[in-house]
Amino acid sequence: MSTDDPESTGPSWTAPTAPHAPAAADDTALYATVRVPGSKSITNRAYVLAALSTARTLVREPLDSRDARLMLGALRELGASAEHTADGVRIRPLTSGSGAADVALGNAGTVARFTPALAALGERTVRFDGDPAIRRRPLSPLLGALRELGADVEDGSGEPGAPPFTVRGHGGLPGGEVDLDSSASSQFLSALLLAAPAFDRGVTVRLLGEVPSEPHIAMTLDMLRRFGATPERHGREVHVPPATLTLADYTVEPDLSTAAPFVAAPLVAGGTVRIAGWPRETTQPGDWLRSLVAELGGEATFERGADGSDLLRVTGDGRLAGRHLDLHEVGELTPVVAAMLCFADGPSRISGVAHLRGHETDRLAALATELTALGGDVTETADGLVINPAPLHAGTFHTYDDHRLVMAGAVLGLRVPGVEVENPATVGKTFPGFVDAWHAMLGGA
Numbered sequence: 068m069s070t071d072d073p074e075s076t077g078p079s080w081t082a083p084t085a086p087h088a089p090a091a092a093d094d095t096a097l098y099a100t101v102r103v104p105g106s107k108s109i110t111n112r113a114y115v116l117a118a119l120s121t122a123r124t125l126v127r128e129p130l131d132s133r134d135a136r137l138m139l140g141a142l143r144e145l146g147a148s149a150e151h152t153a154d155g156v157r158i159r160p161l162t163s164g165s166g167a168a169d170v171a172l173g174n175a176g177t178v179a180r181f182t183p184a185l186a187a188l189g190e191r192t193v194r195f196d197g198d199p200a201i202r203r204r205p206l207s208p209l210l211g212a213l214r215e216l217g218a219d220v221e222d223g224s225g226e227p228g229a230p231p232f233t234v235r236g237h238g239g240l241p242g243g244e245v246d247l248d249s250s251a252s253s254q255f256l257s258a259l260l261l262a263a264p265a266f267d268r269g270v271t272v273r274l275l276g277e278v279p280s281e282p283h284i285a286m287t288l289d290m291l292r293r294f295g296a297t298p299e300r301h302g303r304e305v306h307v308p309p310a311t312l313t314l315a316d317y318t319v320e321p322d323l324s325t326a327a328p329f330v331a332a333p334l335v336a337g338g339t340v341r342i343a344g345w346p347r348e349t350t351q352p353g354d355w356l357r358s359l360v361a362e363l364g365g366e367a368t369f370e371r372g373a374d375g376s377d378l379l380r381v382t383g384d385g386r387l388a389g390r391h392l393d394l395h396e397v398g399e400l401t402p403v404v405a406a407m408l409c410f411a412d413g414p415s416r417i418s419g420v421a422h423l424r425g426h427e428t429d430r431l432a433a434l435a436t437e438l439t440a441l442g443g444d445v446t447e448t449a450d451g452l453v454i455n456p457a458p459l460h461a462g463t464f465h466t467y468d469d470h471r472l473v474m475a476g477a478v479l480g481l482r483v484p485g486v487e488v489e490n491p492a493t494v495g496k497t498f499p500g501f502v503d504a505w506h507a508m509l510g511g512a
């Protein structure tokens with residue numbers, strides 16, 4: 068499966084049905100242990116912080132996927148180096164250098180939002196562009212804030228404040244105080260905070276509007292601290308003083324958002340799935356899935372594996388309660404959660420996720436269209452979806468170049484024979500091995 072070709076539509080994939088679905092958990096039901104790859108959000112933050120450090124960092128157990136490769140490609144263009152070793156990826160920090168550079172964004176929000184500040188810190192003239200979809204995703208509040216902090220950002224041929232654009236590095240950024248509306252994406256705030264230790268005066272961000280995806284901000288602050296920075300947050304103000312970053316070694320946690328469809332499987336189909344390496348403490352938004360499982364009628368408990376590592380054991384019986392869920396803090400889980408709720412025995416509602424219209428695709432429109440096309444009773448609201456019980460049937464599930472729609476299609480297929488998931492290769496944004504792992508979970512590897 069190519070991780071470099073966003074347009075590759077390839078053959079569709081008939082999502083497999085579960086062995087015994089729906090069913091009470093018994094010995095013929097789904098029973099599997101699953102290992103998911105490293106967190107995209109942690110991997111790409113670790114790479115950025117390592118590139119800003121004063122010495123080499125070994126990033127252990129990183130994600131290897133299209134978004135992670137795009138981040139490494141961007142950092143190399145900006146003067147860092149990345150070497151794959153037996154233990155992980157060793158990053159050597161950014162070096163000064165002049166001339167022109169080109170950063171390929173693909174459709175990676177983390178690359179588009181986290182790397183322009185790094186370009187402003189260097190001395191290259193860096194052009195940024197990516198897939199057609201990234202040109203439509205929100206960016207302009209971040210580029211505006213970077214300009215106010217002293218960056219030289221020039222709009223390109225498209226919409227102002229959108230790729231393609233150019234950053235002319237002048238060897239540093241003054242930094243200072245700035246107002247930021249980060250309501251369209253928490254990544255704007257994370258981007259400023261991650262680069263701030265390298266600004267002459269650090270940064271003080273005064274937030275306008277509500278920031279979604281709060282756990283991703285906690286992740287940014289936590290990782291900054293591990294690399295030696297001292298961020299402080301007081302309500303709507305976040306301050307990061309200048310700091311020298313260094314960390315020899317960083318181990319990436321498994322991606323709990325990538326784990327979402329595997330957590331959903333036993334609830335939707337009946338059975339037990341264990342997720343290996345689920346951390347007892349984490350800033351990842353996917354950790355919220357543990358409480359979701361309980362709320363929808365399943366069970367999620369920690370176990371200790373034979374090797375001493377933690378596993379999360381998720382059990383369900385194929386019956387799900389309908390619920391109203393505000394997903395503002397965990398928006399990236401919406402596609403899989405919406406697929407689960409199509410099997411609930413009562414009405415459900417998802418709210419708080421208007422910003423999903425600026426994700427890989429307009430996820431609210433895509434989910435309403437695709438779930439309805441399979442027989443679902445799903446309507447879009449301004450900030451979410453209303454989902455009522457309805458029998459689903461076979462059909463094509465279009466994925467709009469969105470990895471999480473492939474995962475949602477897989478969940479639907481557990482109980483609905485004949486769900487044809489279009490362009491499954493697009494899941495390579497975060498989990499190139501997803502289709503194989505899904506078949507392995509179902510016992511058909």
Ligand SMILES: O=C(O)C1=C[C@@H](OP(=O)(O)O)[C@@H](O)[C@H](O)C1
Binds near residue numbers: 108176251280398422
């Ligand atoms: O900082 C991050 O790593 C992310 C933040 C979130 O972005 P939004 O706040 O734009 O939803 C999330 O949805 C995305 O998958 C990853």
Ligand SMILES: C=C(OP(=O)(O)O)C(=O)O
Binds near residue numbers: 174175177427
């Ligand atoms: C919104 C997502 O990705 P990105 O990092 O491209 O914003 C996502 O993975 O759900």
